[in-house]
Amino acid sequence: MNLSLCCISNILSEKDIKFRTMTFKSFSSKSREESLEKLSGIIANNFLVTEKTIRHCAANNIKGYRFSSDLCPIINHPDVNLSLEELPNFKLIDNEIKKVKLAIEETEIRVGAHPSEYISLTSENENVINNSIKDLEQHADIFNRLGLSESYYNPLNIHIRKEGDADFLCNIFMKNFERLSCSVKSRLVLENNDTGSTWDVLNLKKYFWQHYNIPVTFDNLHHKMLNNGVAERDAFFEAYETWNDTIPIFHYSEGKDNGRAHKDMAEHLPEDYGKEVLFDVELKSKDYAILDILRRAEC
DNA sequence: ACCAGTCAAGGAAGC
DNA sequence: GCTTCCTTGACTGGT
Numbered sequence: 001m002n003l004s005l006c007c008i009s010n011i012l013s014e015k016d017i018k019f020r021t022m023t024f025k026s027f028s029s030k031s032r033e034e035s036l037e038k039l040s041g042i043i044a045n046n047f048l049v050t051e052k053t054i055r056h057c058a059a060n061n062i063k064g065y066r067f068s069s070d071l072c073p074i075i076n077h078p079d080v081n082l083s084l085e086e087l088p089n090f091k092l093i094d095n096e097i098k099k100v101k102l103a104i105e106e107t108e109i110r111v112g113a114h115p116s117e118y119i120s121l122t123s124e125n126e127n128v129i130n131n132s133i134k135d136l137e138q139h140a141d142i143f144n145r146l147g148l149s150e151s152y153y154n155p156l157n158i159h160i161r162k163e164g165d166a167d168f169l170c171n172i173f174m175k176n177f178e179r180l181s182c183s184v185k186s187r188l189v190l191e192n193n194d195t196g197s198t199w200d201v202l203n204l205k206k207y208f209w210q211h212y213n214i215p216v217t218f219d220n221l222h223h224k225m226l227n228n229g230v231a232e233r234d235a236f237f238e239a240y241e242t243w244n245d246t247i248p249i250f251h252y253s254e255g256k257d258n259g260r261a262h263k264d265m266a267e268h269l270p271e272d273y274g275k276e277v278l279f280d281v282e283l284k285s286k287d288y289a290i291l292d293i294l295r296r297a298e299c
Numbered sequence: 300a301c302c303a304g305t306c307a308a309g310g311a312a313g314c
Numbered sequence: 315g316c317t318t319c320c321t322t323g324a325c326t327g328g329t
Contacts, residue, residue, distance in 0.1 A: 008323080021324055023306050070323090074307090117321075118308035128309065161310070195311075195320095261321090 001270065001297045002278045003290045004064025004110070004249065009053050010286040017053075019046050021073045027080060036082075039074070040089040046071045047096035051103045058107035062290055064249065064278045067113040069135075071142065076134045101146045110278055111148065112155045112249050114191075115139050121176040122162040122169045129176050140183035150186040152246045157189050157217050160204070163196030170207040177212075191217035191251065192239075194226035194260065201235040202228070205242055215242040219251035220271070221282075225260055236273055253282035265289045269297055 008019070020042040027035045050071065057065050075082045084093055104111060119132040139156050148154040162169055177185065190208055192201045201216055201223060208214040218239035223232055230238075240248055252270040254263045264285045270293070272279075283289035 019324075021306095023325075025306065026325075070307095077307095116308065118310085120309060123309075125309085131308090163311080 001272070001294065002063040002276070003252075003270070003293060004066060004112075004278050004280045005053070005057050005062050005287055005290060006066045006114075006280055006282055007068040008286055009056055010288055012049070012053060012056055017049055019049050019068055019070065021070055024074050024077050024079070027074055027077075036088055040087040040093065043072050043075075043084070043087065044089060044093045044096050047093065047100050051096065051100045054100065054103045054107060054109050054111075056287070057109055058103075060287065060291060061294060062109075062287065064110045064112070064280065066280050067111060067139075067142070069113060069115050069139070072138065076131070076138055078131070097142075097145050104146060104148070110153065110249075111146075112157060112280075113139050113143070114157045114280075117159070119158050120161040121158075121173045122160055133176070133179055136184045136188070137181060140181060140187065143187065144183055150183055152187065152189060152215055152243060154187060155189045155215075155217075155249055156184060156187045157191050157249070159191055159193045160199045161193075161195075163198045166198055166203055166207055169198070170211075173208075174212060189215045189217050189249075191219055192222045192226070192235075193219075194222045197226060197228070200226050200228050200230070201239050202230060205238055209242040215239075215244075215246075215248070217250060218248070219253075221251070221253045221255055221260060221262075224255070232271070233273060236271070236275075240275055240277075247276050247278060249278045249280060251282055252279040266293050269293060 022039055022042055054065050074080050084090055087093060115135055119135055120128055121132055123129055136156060143154055160169060190204050192204055193199045201218060204216045209216055216239040218236055223235050254266055255261060256263050262282055262284050264283060266283055266289055270279045281290050
């Protein structure tokens, strides 16, 4: 069974191998020089943690890794607006990036990302669109620095977010999609959601795959919460087909009390219906939950 | 050392 | 047309 870790290893966290972050409020509270120095150290740390996490996955038979979307905090904030090259210790950061690149090459771990839940390419607010595009481009920029393929093998997975008339929202989305670089476009995939009733697997497929060949990420828990009467098996295969020759990255999780809050550990096993899939495991106990699934799947 | 409160984001839902 | 909630992990400040 091919499983993928989402962002954080709880095992490494307990050994104080942890991501760090910085808020805009904190950045603004000190001189720009001082804040840049601190931010630089945080970013270098985050790439180092990423490298260690990838090697930790490889050592534990975990086949994939979803990058944190907060590796380089606040550099895209409108009032900060920095490229990595502008940071005081860029050489140190660049060196860490090269180590991450090497780790991916040596371990053959498959990586992807799930940029912020707040990204929206369907918003009526131009600022929201601009910020979303900037965020996606930053993800693609990091992927390019890491030498990752410009293909769905290394996907950037997002949601549509806005609910309502599917035709209308699809048009807005595609108009903004055209503003993205090829580095983003070639990796962008769309995941079913359950916040309203619009974006289940079948609608994503109908509007974005049939017309524009954008693959659909199947998330079993979102499907459970919103399926419009479609069986899980059918939704799985409908989504599977949209990935063509690329092995899909799907999401697996279980809900607490039958709700959408993620459980700590899995009770069941991801269902692959005999197909080859990489499952991002979205459970709170992270690698502990993955190792438990792998153990149980062997029996 | 620990704990409660803070921070960031866009959209939806509830007054 | 406001406020609150949703979500998440690290940070911050008080004890």
